[in-house]
Amino acid sequence: MADSVRRLLGKPGAVDLRPYTKLLESIEAREPDLRDLSDAELTDRATELGSADLPYDRHDLVELCAVGREAARRTLDERPFDVQLLGVMALLDGHIAEMATGEGKTLSGALAAAGFALRGQRVHVLSVNDYLARRDAEWMAPLYDMLGVAVAWIGEESTAEERRAAYSADVTYASVSELGFDVLRDRMVTDIEQRVVPEPSIALIDEADSVLVDEARVPLVLAGAAETTDADVEMAELVRHLTPGTDYEIDPEGRNVQLTEAGIDRVEKELGGVDLYDEDDTSVLPRVNLALHAHALLQRDVHYVVRDGEVRLINESRGRIALLQRWPDGLQAAVEAKERVAVSDTGEVLDSITVQSLVLRYPTRCGMTGTAMAVADQLREFYELEVAVIPPNKPCIREDEGTRLYATREEKEDALVEEIAEVHATGRPILIGTQDVAESELLAKRLGADGLECVVLNAKNDADEAAIIAEAGTYGAITVSTQMAGRGTDIRLGGSDMADRDRVVEKGGLYVMGYGRYPSSRLDDQLRGRAGRQGDPGASAYFVSVEDDLVANNAPETRGYEAQGDGAITDESWLRMVDHAQRVSEGKLLEVHRNTWRYNQLIDVQRGVVLEHREAVLRDDLGDRQLSIDCPAHHAELVEAAGAEETARAARLITLYHLDRGWTDHNAFLAELREGIHLRFLGRRDPLDEFNRDAVPAFKGFLDEARARAAETFAEAEVGEDGTIDVAEVGVKRPTMTWTYMVHDHPFSSGLETAIGRFRGKLSASGQMA
Ligand code: ADP
Ligand code: MG
Numbered sequence: 001m002a003d004s005v006r007r008l009l010g011k012p013g014a015v016d017l018r019p020y021t022k023l024l025e026s027i028e029a030r031e032p033d034l035r036d037l038s039d040a041e042l043t044d045r046a047t048e049l050g051s052a053d054l055p056y057d058r059h060d061l062v063e064l065c066a067v068g069r070e071a072a073r074r075t076l077d078e079r080p081f082d083v084q085l086l087g088v089m090a091l092l093d094g095h096i097a098e099m100a101t102g103e104g105k106t107l108s109g110a111l112a113a114a115g116f117a118l119r120g121q122r123v124h125v126l127s128v129n130d131y132l133a134r135r136d137a138e139w140m141a142p143l144y145d146m147l148g149v150a151v152a153w154i155g156e157e158s159t160a161e162e163r164r165a166a167y168s169a170d171v172t173y174a175s176v177s178e179l180g181f182d183v184l185r186d187r188m189v190t191d192i193e194q195r196v197v198p199e200p201s202i203a204l205i206d207e208a209d210s211v212l213v214d215e216a217r218v219p220l221v222l223a224g225a226a227e228t229t230d231a232d233v234e235m236a237e238l239v240r241h242l243t244p245g246t247d248y249e250i251d252p253e254g255r256n257v258q259l260t261e262a263g264i265d266r267v268e269k270e271l272g273g274v275d276l277y278d279e280d281d282t283s284v285l286p287r288v289n290l291a292l293h294a295h296a297l298l299q300r301d302v303h304y305v306v307r308d309g310e311v312r313l314i315n316e317s318r319g320r321i322a323l324l325q326r327w328p329d330g331l332q333a334a335v336e337a338k339e340r341v342a343v344s345d346t347g348e349v350l351d352s353i354t355v356q357s358l359v360l361r362y363p364t365r366c367g368m369t370g371t372a373m374a375v376a377d378q379l380r381e382f383y384e385l386e387v388a389v390i391p392p393n394k395p396c397i398r399e400d401e402g403t404r405l406y407a408t409r410e411e412k413e414d415a416l417v418e419e420i421a422e423v424h425a426t427g428r429p430i431l432i433g434t435q436d437v438a439e440s441e442l443l444a445k446r447l448g449a450d451g452l453e454c455v456v457l458n459a460k461n462d463a464d465e466a467a468i469i470a471e472a473g474t475y476g477a478i479t480v481s482t483q484m485a486g487r488g489t490d491i492r493l494g495g496s497d498m499a500d501r502d503r504v505v506e507k508g509g510l511y512v513m514g515y516g517r518y519p520s521s522r523l524d525d526q527l528r529g530r531a532g533r534q535g536d537p538g539a540s541a542y543f544v545s546v547e548d549d550l551v552a553n554n555a556p557e558t559r560g561y562e563a564q565g566d567g568a569i570t571d572e573s574w575l576r577m578v579d580h581a582q583r584v585s586e587g588k589l590l591e592v593h594r595n596t597w598r599y600n601q602l603i604d605v606q607r608g609v610v611l612e613h614r615e616a617v618l619r620d621d622l623g624d625r626q627l628s629i630d631c632p633a634h635h636a637e638l639v640e641a642a643g644a645e646e647t648a649r650a651a652r653l654i655t656l657y658h659l660d661r662g663w664t665d666h667n668a669f670l671a672e673l674r675e676g677i678h679l680r681f682l683g684r685r686d687p688l689d690e691f692n693r694d695a696v697p698a699f700k701g702f703l704d705e706a707r708a709r710a711a712e713t714f715a716e717a718e719v720g721e722d723g724t725i726d727v728a729e730v731g732v733k734r735p736t737m738t739w740t741y742m743v744h745d746h747p748f749s750s751g752l753e754t755a756i757g758r759f760r761g762k763l764s765a766s767g768q769m770a
Contacts, residue, residue: 013373013376013387014098014373014376014386014387014388014389015090015093015095015386015387015388015389017086017090017388017389017390019089020085020086020089020090021086023058023061023062023065023089024082024085024086026062027062027065027066027069027085028066030062030063030066031066031069031070034066034067034070035070037070039074039146042067042070042071042074042146043146043147043148045063045067046064046067046068046071046114046118046146046147046148046149047118047148049063049064049067049115049118049119050118050119050120052119053119053120054116054119054121055092055093056092056115056119061089061092064088064111064115064118065080065085065088065089065111067147068080068085068088068111068114068115068143068147069085071143071146071147072107072111072143074146075142075143075145075146076107076139076140076142076143078104078107080104080107080108080111081104081393082393083099083103083390083391083392083393084099084103084104084107084108084111084393085108085111086388086390087099087103087105087108087112087368087388087390088108088111088112088115090366090388090390091108091109091112091204091366091367091368092112092115092116092366093366093388094364094365094366094385095366095385095386095387095388096208096209096366096367096368096369096372096379096385096386096387096388097366097367097368097372097387097388097390098368098369098370098371098372098373098387098388098389098390099368099369099370099390099392100370100392100396100529100533101370101490101526101529101530101533102490102491102529102533102534102536103370103390103392103393103533103534104393105206105368105369106136106139106140106206107140107143108368109125109136109204109206109368110125110136110140110143110144110171111143112204112366113125113149113171113202113204114143114144114147114149114171116202116204116364117149117170117171118147118148118149121201121202121364122170122171122172122198122199122201122202123170123171123172123201123202123203123204124171124172124173124174124179124200124201124202124203124204124362125137125171125172125173125174125204125205125206126174126175126176126179126203126204126205126206126211126359126367127173127174127175127176127206127207127488128175128176128206128207128210128211128487128488129175129462129487129488130155130156130175130178130462131462131463131466132175132206132462132487132488133153133154133155133173133174133175133178134153134155134173135466135488136153136173136206137151137152137153137173138153144170144171149170149171150169150170150171151169151170151171151172151173152165152166152167152169152171152172152173153166153172153173153174154166154167154172154173154174154175154178154179154182155175155178156178158178160194160196163182163196163197164195164196167182167196167197167198168198176205176211176215176355176358176359177220177740179197179358180220180353180355180358181220181222181740182196182197183197183353183358183361184220184221184222184350184351184352184353184740185222185738185740187351187611187614188222188350188351188660188734189618190618190652190653190656190734191618192618192619200361200362200363201362201363201364202362202363202364202365202366203359203362203364203365203366203367204366204367205359205365205366205367205368206367206368206369206488207369207487207488208367208368208369208372208379209369209371209372209374209375209379209522210369210484210487211355211359211367212355212356212359212367212375212378212379212382212383212385213375213378213379213522213593215355216354216355216356216382216593216596216597217354217355217356217592217593217596217597217600218354218355219352219353219354220352220353220354220355220358220740221349221351221352221740222349222350222351222352222738222740223348223349223350223738223740224348224350224734224735224738232287232290232291232333232334232337233337235287235288235290235291235334235337236291236294236295236334236337236338236340238267238270238271238288238291239288239291239292239295239296240295240338242263242266242267242292242295244296246260246262246263247259247260247262247263247266247267248260248263248292248296250296250297256297257289257292257293257296257297259276259288259292264276267288271284276288282672286672290331290334291334291337291338293331293334294331294334294335294337294338295338298335298338300339304335306339306341309341309342310341310342311332311335311336311339311341348664348668348735349664349667349668349671350660350664350667350735350738351607351663351664351667352667354596354600356382356597356600357600357604359383360383365383365385366385367385370525370526370529371522371525371526371529372387372389373387373389374520374521374522374525375522378590378593382593382597392534392535393534393535394534394535395535396532396535397532397535397536397537397538398509398528398531398532398536398537398538398539398540399538399539399540400528400539400540400541401539401540401541401542402541402542402575403517403541403542403543403544403575403578404541404542404543404544404568405544405545405546405568405569405570405574405575405578406543406544406545406546406563406566406567406568406569407545407546407547407561407563407567407569408545408546408547408567409545409547409548410567411545411563411566411567411568412516412543412544412545412548412567413443413446413515413543414566414567415543415566415567415568416432416513416515416543417446417447417450417452419513419541419543420432420447420452420478420513421450421452423511424452424476424478426507427475427476427503427504427507428504428507428508428509428510428511429472429473429474429475429476429477429478429479429493429504429507429509429510429511430477430478430479430510430511430512430513431472431479431481431491431510431511431512431513431530431531432454432478432479432480432481432512432513432514432515433481433482433483433512433513433514433515433527433530434480434481434482434483434515434516435482435483435515435516435518436482437458437482439482439515440456440457440458440480440481440482441456441458443480443515444456444480447478447480452478453478454478454479454480455468455471455477455478455479455480456479456480456481457469457479457480457481457482457485457486465481465485465486465489466486466488466489468486469481469485469486469489469491470486470489470490470491470492470496471495471496472491472510472530473491473492473493473494473495473504473509473510474494474495474500474504475494475495475500475503475504475507483518483523483526483527490533491510491530491531491533493505493509493510493536505536505537508537508538508539509531509532509536509537509538509539510530510531510532510536510538510539511531511538511539511540511541512527512528512530512531512538512539512540512541513540513541513542513543514527514528514540514541514542514543514544515543516542516543516544516545516548516550517542517544517548517550517578517582518550518582519550519582519585519586519589520582520585520586520589521579521582521586524542524582527540528540544578545567546558546561546569550578550581550582550585551577551578551581553581553585554580554581554582554584554585554588555577555578555580555581555584556577556580557577561574595688598688599674599688599691602691602692602695602696603667603670603695606666606695606699606702607663609699609702609703610659610662610663610702610703613659613703614656614659614660617652617655617656617659618652618656621648621651621652622655623651623652623654623655623656623710624647624648624651624652624655626655626707626710626711627651627654627655627710627711627714628651630707630708630710630711630714631711631714631715634714634715634717635647635651635714638650638717638719638725641719641723642719642723642724642725643723646723646724646725647725649725650714650717650725650727651710651714653727653732654710654713654714654717654727654730654732655706655707655710657710657713657727657732657734658706658707658709658710658713659706660734661706661709662702662705662706662709666698666699666702669698670695670698673691673694673695673698674691713727713730713731713732714730716730717729717730
């Protein structure tokens with residue numbers, strides 16, 4: 001047994017690897033036999049594994065790993081390392097395999113996916129973006145092929161037909177967002193045949209902590225064009241005259257705006273003496289806030305442009321005008337009112353699902369990432385997942401310096417730039433990790449001014465980023481990137497072709513510098529992990545200042561340190577303060593996650609009830625049966641005149657319309673309720689109790705009401721001259737256009753701060769909703 005394996009056997013709180021390591025010898029022993037087989041014979045061996053059900057017994061597990069290893073060697077020219085097979089076994093047991101960056105998780109994941117697929121399971125391999133989904137599916141395709149497993153991928157551009165075909169493969173690679181959008185659209189179909197996603201079975205999640213923890217509470221949204229709402233011209237005009245600083249205050253980050261006491265008084269007076277905080281009428285305050293948000297936080301030519309009499313959003317993270325994107329809900333109309341342009345069709349949220357709920361649909365979940373142990377508790381609490389810590393193939397020799405602390409931001413930046421200049425002079429490649437694109441660009445400017453040419457990853461396009469980050473290990477390269485950018489791409493020393501590898505190794509390999517610590521130590525580790533892959537030399541250091549948001553907002557004390565001439569603070573207790581601040585930040589994030597989860601559980605339960613009912617309408621003509629009871633005479637009349645089948649079709653469309661309409665309204669009510677609770681400053685009362693107290697009764701009569709409305713509509717339906725029933729005549733109109741987006745912060749977390757244009761996504765095939 002390799003030393004590295006023995007070393008990690010006893011990691012507390014992690015899955016015991018011994019049952020897996022025991023099999024490694026037998027797997028290796030199968031190798032000579034398997035090498036003698038023809039390709040076709042090897043495929044047969046794989047197929048034979050399909051004669052039993054999950055889970056694999058020890059004998060079959062050995063065979064699967066041995067056959068998989070041989071197939072990978074032949075098709076990819078990569079013979080899986082022992083540790084990669086440990087990863088495969090952990091995944092097949094439904095665990096999260098923690099494997100460092102560059103250890104070859106793509107291959108481990110593919111072998112596990114094939115293992116599930118051979119046993120008749122349908123596997124969805126979920127990636128963090130479309131680029132990786134496609135890359136990995138195409139990269140692993142020859143391997144799957146030799147194992148007799150069908151593989152496919154889905155991208156943003158895929159049509160409904162292509163999606164349906166891709167989902168019918170044994171293994172389907174997709175980004176979490178595309179999968180989510182498909183699930184949302186499927187929940188709105190009016191005919192079973194229109195569905196694209198099959199019943200969920202196994203989810204194998206790459207970068208599992210990003211998806212399951214960092215993005216867990218991100219809602220994926222399906223919106224539709226509904227009727228135009230009136231612009232709130234009154235509010236737009238009112239807030240236009242408020243005085244910043246006196247009537248309202250904007251937080252330092254420019255993400256939040258709030259009325260002051262004076263502002264509240266003034267608005268109440270100008271509206272003719274209303275009470276903004278009236279518990280019985282909570283409708284006014286959100287209108288004021290919306291208008292204020294549009295007025296004070298969204299700047300023309302920064303967040304949007306007005307062109308051809310239309311408000312067009314600038315996607316902040318991408319810096320481009322996004323033609324087909326718009327702000328959610330009323331915000332678009334509020335900006336239009338502010339700019340006094342004609343109000344366009346407003347979007348309406350038809351349905352939404354969080355990443356967490358999406359993943360929990362799968363009865364079996366597993367995944368891999370470089371950093372899981374730090375969130376092992378959360379993975380257990382929210383997903384019932386355990387972490388298996390897989391040792392590296394070669395020991396990691398990266399030198400992690402830790403944190404260099406400075407008094408001010410300026411001093412920290414000076415020190416960082418000085419370090420970059422010094423190291424760069426030797427030719428050693430440098431990767432600098434920032435918090436966001438704006439920070440990257442500022443730093444790049446500064447470096448440029450100092451004569452240090454660098455490449456910036458600016459979040460424009462995942463494929464371009466991958467190509468750039470792949471070269472970050474080139475001799476003399478300086479690359480500036482956010483922690484997220486270029487994820488999943490291997491950084492090879494000496495450039496992607498490794499032409500200059502020896503020279504870069506000699507200089508010490510890639511040097512990763514953090515321009516500040518991240519809100520969690522796990523994110524620090526992810527950035528660090530960019531260096532030192534597969535036993536490569538490398539180094540890392542974090543440059544932090546007491547003025548950094550992380551420290552300033554989370555440290556109990558930010559004064560009283562002793563700094564040296566250049567601002568450096570070397571006192572151990574101050575360095576510990578930074579760690580402490582980070583732990584506080586982690587705690588806050590967890591609290592937000594837990595909180596969102598508690599809200600969403602109730603919403604998911606209610607959505608589940610509606611969906612179950614919807615299913616019965618789709619599959620068993622429940623709507624038709626109910627309407628034949630509720631409107632017997634009219635029902636009978638239609639069945640003569642139009643036939644039973646046509647009547648059932650109309651009944652189905654009418655019933656679904658009212659279920660969906662009802663859900664959209666209820667969903668909006670829940671969002672407003674939660675927003676309102678937040679804005680009402682409940683003080684001592686538990687907001688979740690308050691939420692449930694209103695949300696539960698509001699749902700109580702949901703199905704009855706939808707049924708009653710369907711009966712009313714049905715009673716008016718008539719047979720046309722062509723013998724069909726035109727349901728549009730009686731108001732059954734589905735959205736003419738739909739689009740999808742992801743809200744990267746939770747829209748309810750604090751006022752409207754997050755509703756601003758930080759969502760991705762675009763117009764979807766509108767045909768799917770019709
Ligand atoms: P991770 O996702 O763990 O960061 P990747 O799956 O992207 O790593 O693989 C990193 C690199 O290692 C890729 O270039 C891949 O081709 C290579 N690789 C993976 N497994 C092996 C192997 N068994 N032998 C040789 N190279 C491998
Ligand atoms: Mg990867």
